[in-house]
Amino acid sequence: MNMKWKILMVCIPISLLLLSCGCVEQPVETIKLETGYLEFLITDKNIEKFDHVNVTFSEIKISKKLSDDNTSWVTITSTPKTVDLIYLNLSNINETLGVAEIETGNYSKLWIHVTNATGVLNSTGETVDIDVPSGWLKMQHLHLFNITKGNNTILIDIDLEGSIHTFHGGQEYKFIPVISGFEFKHEKKIKVREHNKSKIKNMVGNHLPAIDIIVNNTVVKNKVTLDADVNYTLNASGTFDVDGDNLTYIWDFGDGTNATGPIVVHSFSDSNKPYTVILTVNDGTDTVSEDFKIHINKEHNG
Numbered sequence: 238m239n240m241k242w243k244i245l246m247v248c249i250p251i252s253l254l255l256l257s258c259g260c261v262e263q264p265v266e267t268i269k270l271e272t273g274y275l276e277f278l279i280t281d282k283n284i285e286k287f288d289h290v291n292v293t294f295s296e297i298k299i300s301k302k303l304s305d306d307n308t309s310w311v312t313i314t315s316t317p318k319t320v321d322l323i324y325l326n327l328s329n330i331n332e333t334l335g336v337a338e339i340e341t342g343n344y345s346k347l348w349i350h351v352t353n354a355t356g357v358l359n360s361t362g363e364t365v366d367i368d369v370p371s372g373w374l375k376m377q378h379l380h381l382f383n384i385t386k387g388n389n390t391i392l393i394d395i396d397l398e399g400s401i402h403t404f405h406g407g408q409e410y411k412f413i414p415v416i417s418g419f420e421f422k423h424e425k426k427i428k429v430r431e432h433n434k435s436k437i438k439n440m441v442g443n444h445l446p447a448i449d450i451i452v453n454n455t456v457v458k459n460k461v462t463l464d465a466d467v468n469y470t471l472n473a474s475g476t477f478d479v480d481g482d483n484l485t486y487i488w489d490f491g492d493g494t495n496a497t498g499p500i501v502v503h504s505f506s507d508s509n510k511p512y513t514v515i516l517t518v519n520d521g522t523d524t525v526s527e528d529f530k531i532h533i534n535k536e537h538n539g
Contacts, residue, residue: 284323284398286358290367292412293319293353294334299382300346308346313337317352322397344382347391349374354412356401367401367410368447370525374414375442387424394418394432402477404449405456411447413479438480443522446484449475450516450527460530465507473516474499482520489515491531505531 284290295317301309314335325332351374354367382391396417401410418432431437450457451472463469473486476499488496490503491512505512512531517524 284401286360287323287356287401288359288362289324289357290322290397290401291319291355292322292351293317294349295352296348296350297335298348299339299344300348301340301342301344311337311339311344313339319353322395339384341384341386344384346375346377347382348377349414351412351414356410365410367412369412370447371413371445373442374416376416376419376440377442382421383428385423389424390420390422392420392422399479402447402479404447404475404477405451408456411477413444413447413477415479416441443482443520444479445523445525446476446478446482446518446520448516448518448525448527449473449477450529451475452531457529460511460532462532462534463505464534466504468502468504470500470502471514471516472500473518476518478520480520482522485519487517487519489517491515505533507533 294314296315297313298310299313301311303309314337316335318332318334320332320334324330350372351369352372354369355364356367357364376393382389394417396415399415399417401412403410416437417434418430418437420427420431421429431440452461453463453469455461471488476484476486478484484499486497486499488501488503490496490505491514492505492508494503496503511533513528514531515526515528517526
């Protein structure tokens with residue numbers, strides 16, 4: 238049954254005090270300061286599978302472009318904090334993730350590091366791990382964060398429903414943060430508000446593909462045990478890219494041979510050492526790799 242969520246507001250007051258003074262008696266010049274508030278909003282979509290979604294934010298930073306070759310980063314928070322997004326949303330509770338002060342000026346990049354996520358299934362009450370394949374959520378094509386004197390606020394709408402994806406027939410979950418809208422305002426005046434998905438996509442850094450591999454109908458974790466000299470299907474067609482980019486696949490089987498494509502067939506000869514298989518996926522912008530071990534079944538072959 239769908240229900241209308243209240244908006245979650247996660248506040249991050251921003252601030253970094255900068256003063257300058259000389260070694261001899263000189264007038265002390267005070268640099269203009271800015272106190273900002275960085276707030277996160279969850280879109281009002283129901284996640285029917287979960288009663289709770291706990292997400293850990295470990296670092297938030299914003300950059301100021303000093304020149305074409307020089308960028309200065311200001312850390313908003315580097316203290317990990319876990320919040321239950323659904324609970325905060327339904328309870329209309331504010332959560333402060335960090336406190337800092339920031340110098341006035343134009344800031345063009347905002348990076349948010351997500352390091353962990355778990356969920357509680359409402360069907361069984363079981364707590365499940367939600368993998369975070371790409372930890373950084375990067376908004377970095379922005380010329381919007383012109384911090385001026387007073388209180389500034391950045392509101393980010395995270396589409397929780399669009400961010401959690403199911404793999405392996407519902408056995409595994411991955412959290413790939415998707416922004417559905419944002420708002421930048423100074424005190425009570427809204428400067429920028431954007432909910433156009435195409436425009437937002439151009440402002441968000443590329444998401445890495447989330448690799449999904451099945452070998453011999455077995456979900457790959459760290460290793461797979463196979464019989465020697467038998468053709469097996471290695472299937473990575475479930476690999477997901479939230480940006481919808483065209484993906485290329487390169488397999489290195491660890492025995493001196495390679496193959497391309499999401500689905501390949503390969504056999505491994507008897508060996509005293511495990512084979513290290515590496516799958517490399519490219520989305521046209523970035524490359525991500527995943528490796529696992531192939532062990533040969535000695536009992537069956539010997």
